[in-house]
Amino acid sequence: MQQYKQERAPIYEALERFKRMRVVPFDVPGHKRGKGNPELTAFLGEACMQVDVNSMKPLDNLCHPVSVIKEAEELAADAFGAAHAFFMVGGTTSAVQSMVLAACKKGDKIILPRNVHRSVINALILCGALPVYVNPATDQRLGIALGMPLGEVEKAIRENPDAKAILVNNPTYYGICSNLKAITDLAHRHGMLVLVDEAHGTHFYFGKNLPPSAMSVGADMSSVSMHKSGGSLTQSSFLLAGPSVNEGYLRQIINLTQTTSGSYLLLSSLDLSRKNLALHGAEIFQKVVDLAQYARDEINAIGDYYAYSKELINGDSIYDFDVTKLSVNTLGIGLAGIEVYDILRDEYDIQTEFGDLGNVLAYVSVGDRERDLERLVSAFAEIRRRYKRDKTGMLQHEYITPQVVIPPQKAFYSEKRSVPIGQSEGKICTEFVMCYPPGIPILAPGERVTREILAYIAYAKEKGCSLTGTEDPDIHYLNVLEGE
Template sequence: MTKLMHESAPIHDALIQYRNTRIVSFDVPGHKQGKGNTMLRDFLGDKCLSVDVNSMKPLDNLNHPTSVIKEAEELAADAFNCDRAFFMVGGTSSSVQGMIMSVCKEGDKIIMPRNVHRSAISAIILSGSIPVYVSPGISKNLGIPLGMSLKDVEKAINENPDAKAVFVNNPTYYGICSDLKSIIDLAHKNNMLVLVDEAHGTHFYFGENLPPAAMHLGADMSAVSVHKTGGSLTQSSLLLANTERVNPDYVRTIINLTQTTSGSYLLLSSLDIARKNLALNGREIFSRILELSEYARNEINSIGGYYAFSREIINGDSIYDFDRTKLSVHTLDIGLAGIEVYDMLRDDYSIQLEFGDLANFLAIISVGDTYFAIERLVSALAEIKRTHAKNKANMIDHEYISPVVKVSPKTAFYSKKKKVELKNSIGQISGESIMCYPPGIPILAPGEMITKESIDYILYSKEKGCLLTGVEDMNIEHINILDA
């Protein structure tokens, strides 16, 4: 498609036309363009609520698009340079689940790193597929999980030639990229599909001097969080597909098993507008983001004690490339966990980061940031170091625990369970997940043996102030185990 065609935004244009017709509404939603809920209208505004509408012929239908949504998806596929694009309104969690469930059925194997997002574990439970975990390895210096080593993927493929697909996180939350092209070539050679969780990689499709995008390398499907780095509303996402090995009509059928029949036109139009902006201005947008990120990285490193890492950590394998827009900062050398710095910045300086873990924090830099905002962050970090730095002895220095898988996640999730105290659960099989959120990577997943290391890690995370989720017990004092 030509650049001129990307000037259009079919869903946005149809909504404007709908608003201008001043239709009298006897359908849902019940607030009727805000007239029925003045508090909501005062909060969100007339313009927003006037286009919070239901599916109808002029506005198409997300579950069976034939007009403006279909046109918008075609424009998105062209902008991202792939064969098909599906608009998703359940976040990239739904995109990940759609990918896995369209490829794997009950008992099918899928090769994946264990440091996957909780949505991938959920898809495993829903589909009944069997994960073949590839350990991502750990950077001892940074305390973060790395990418997938090609030799580890090859070993998993050789030992599981009947696996249906290889699933890759690229980039990771921290900006680590695997040798995706070699993994794709290896998987295809062995008749396996490649599914990529590219939640943090929207910018790869439009920026320069960044790691290559999954669809451009020949991956079969990719889940992209346009809302994270592409400018759409929270919860809007794309599922991208190349169709040489994938039936897109079947993929949509699978998507419709779980996707709402009341797709939000606020989310859909935001995807449409974000695509237009990225197609027309993406190169300039991400060039500026790179400049801001590099400036922030250099300023933080000049403080001393903090380490904002970049391409110097590349090793050609498990760290094959690095996303320089990610401002990932290691904090242990000032004696503070990343989550502690995260909390101080929010509570004492009104600065909100993306997340903090036990050794690092992540700041998302976007086109909406300024040099002034970066300087405010740097100044706050310098003051935190000056007033709160301490000895780093006895601090946990890694972010990933190798699992001991005993039964499949689905079997464990639906098995008879009993609740026990965390401290008394060592040696048992977990019946639920537990994770710090964000980033939402399970410390334990259903079907895995509970070890002393995992319990120590959970208790330490709780002590440092991480938000632990996944278990039924909201106080994180008990865990459900399989009742043999």
């Protein structure tokens, strides 16, 4: 068995060698190591611009790696306990879509929770696969969607034995984990692939006493946002695959949509971040766990807020909880999460990850210091003192079970017309409506517009959520199926 040296960083090392070669560039990019764009070079730094280069023999090629990128991918696979790892420079969106496109063809069924990221439904639009939704349980107090109950997954498999794959969010944005091992074993007994959107779970591979990772329970493919908790540059991710996946075919699928001009800034950041986590991940994420727990305890001591954790675990729809997630329910102070999010940014210069109708997520990482968390806790206390109000009339549900009428691809490409959103009730939507972040659709193509959904959209607008996905940027109009 090959022994991998995790202290190596082959792409980074190749770039360092390349810098010493003093190559005269008559290739792209046209800024020519920064000399052609002095203002950009002054902004980003000469060191950055010198390694913003194109594929060439000494640096390998992302579309068909044979040397340093191949070696870096083998090191990543070893570090994550996968059979194969692919460097992704189109974000985890690209990785998620590659998983779905590799598992499903037009007309194939895929079992998945409806509270997926929009990238999953986008993949269904691209390939024409048919979603079989397992509606997640919801927590009435927190107003959030939970994991996939095992019994519901079993029911979906029984009713759709021809489904090709099951996709699982693990963890959710809020830190909720499904029983991934049981779901994987169940799917494999029925000949189905298991795909895991692990965008928020990089640390599961390296931290101690955290929920199990997708590769450790035998899932077939997983998409990992290395840039979220792993320390790499924004837009860089890994697509991991198990031994049963055809590496060559998956590479072909990735190359359908991934750029042929992979950024070496992103690639080297993945390489160095993998090295860092492989060597120091356990201590890094122990620090993150401790920081998050400190903040959670302090916020809960304020009163009215609820920073939730493992006490939610119920053995099924909340099988486990990611304790690095500092998810805070704000309904007790009479403010929507998005309102607290806005106040933190506008009045305290604190940028949290997102706020929805009932919760705020503060993303804690190794880059944080205890004094940063103290500042956040103090701001929460002051917001409660200054802004607390009666919570009567606040909308609590973050998830509405959709009425799926036709497949996403058919709806998206059908003849459509634009109607005032107030006149869209009962019609079939042909576009997305979602709050971003987190990017989970309120409405997706092919779903019925209901009175409850329209009330939710109006409430989200009123509270200041950033609504996206529609052709009309102001969301006064909605595209619906022609003839509806």
